[in-house]
Amino acid sequence: MPEERKESLDFVRSIVVDDLKNDKHGGAVVTRFPPEPNGYLHIGHAKAICIDFGIAAEFNGNCHLRMDDTNPTKEDLEYEDSIKQDVSWLGWKWSDNKVYYASDYYEQLYQYAVELIKRGKAYVCDLSQDDLKEHRGSLTEAGLESPYRSRSIEDNLDLFERMRRGEFPDGSKTLRAKIDMNSPNIHMRDPAIYRIRHTSHHRTGDTWCIYPMYDFAHCLSDSIEGITHSICTLEFEIHRPLYDWFLDALECKCHPQQIEFARLNLSYTVMSKRKLLELVKSGLVNGWDDPRMPTICGLRRRGYTPAAIRKFCDIIGVTKYNSLTDIALLEHCVREDLNKTAPRIMAVMNPLKVVIENFPEGQVEELEGVINPEDPEMGSRKLPFTRELYIDRNDFMEEPPKKFFRLAPGREVRLRWGYFILCKEVIKNADGEIIELRCTYDPETRGGSAPDGRKVKGTIHWVSASHSIKGEARIYDRLFSVEIPGVDKDVDWKDQLNPDSLAIKPVYLEPSIDGVKPGYTCQFERQGYYCLDPDSTPEKPVFNLTVSLKDTWAKIQQKE
């Protein structure tokens, strides 16, 4: 599963190698991927997943998939299921085929909290949320000690137990760690470790009405599971002293090392759960799996492959530098993968009728097209050739400019896998619009080469008008029209959505695609990679644009 590693190691892997060398954890490497089931996974999570699972795989270790479900008010089974699906779709297997849950440790965590109280390192605090905020101080000012800080161990034990029994209403009490209200690190100023929530949890039901906070639950969950390297993103850096404090205060045998890396930022999209949720809720996109979304399920529906995503995660690297990765890099990865694997088909998006005057009416000739020139093993498919064809309007110009190599009056081009055709006449309607081309074909050029050795500069795609299957193409572009949506605080990031992120067009497809299933990915020759959408019906296939082919002709046109 893990791809081959480059010789130079990123800083996380260097730490792991050093630890292995120094026998720090007895040769073990155990990592974990700990999502909170309160949203769908996105490409940024894919980076974390590839680091967590990738490192475990490379060093013969294990990676636990652990639901960090300590806040019943936000979490849901729907999210949990999608997380499992996405992780395994990406190609990773969690160790022991078992999903871990922070909620499975609630009793142990409670006992740890009791122990903390017994050691005089935690106390029950009656301060309200507002009072707590007052006491916390600010970034520049020290905090104030709570008046409840000096309660006796006996009182604390009693009160904490009654918190658990449900004697107190939400928000009336918290259990706090007794650390240092003067610490320059606000997270060390007697942080709350348990709060009262009379809310049922999607896994533990109504068993609990007090729930542990992240800082307390996370380090201990890691310790309980024997995690060696607890890899997370940069915003937790400032929490690390707390992470270590709990494990030291409780003298835990297993003390994992927290290592932080920079999360992924991608241009022309957003990555925060809040913004993604807002897009879905406001109907600005069509659900979590809208192919424009950077979610794993969105990318999957768009036609991205696990291999492409893993390659991307591999080449972006792992550092502590807050960077912005160009989405073109992601697009490059999927092109590279699909170029090698995707079958080619011909599909005409803006049909222009071509009548081959010297080809008999009613006759059907079967031609053969290579399925993938990059992989001859894939064989070939049949292409019906008839008197009436469709070509793309963009492949014809009545008055072609210098560098235009395609069809024009009096010009000859090659029909891909077919014949050379020569344009004899342009037919227009009363409004002067071109509605048809009259051409002749050279029967000697079957398959696309001329026995007399004459060359043509252009090759264009086509379909038989009578055999083509009419479908729908959903042509996607970047979700936002600015590199970093919301970076300018004066404008609403939702106003920066790209109005052209989706265009729907009819498309005439070569008949060989008949019967393919949703998820089927192919290349529309000379255009881009497309993936069959689940919205398809037997009558009307719907194809999503994954990514277009590079288009140097478009570049030439742009220059002029």
Add this chain to the structure above:
RNA sequence: UACCCCGUGGUGUAAUGGUAGCACAAGUGGUUUUGGUCCAUUUAGUCUAGGUUCGACUCCUGGCGGGGUAGCCA
């Protein structure tokens, strides 16, 4: 304003005191039955000022710039 972290071509990354390299993007040329792919090639970089050293992207100090942190969220 306090504390913590981070600054290498346009972008993302390597070089772990010893030739600043790779990929993407951009440009040029070649091959081509996809204006795709492929091949060749060009442009372009160590934030800054000192210090240590035979030698600094790397170590030290100051400055500048960017990010994070004041949920009973994770």
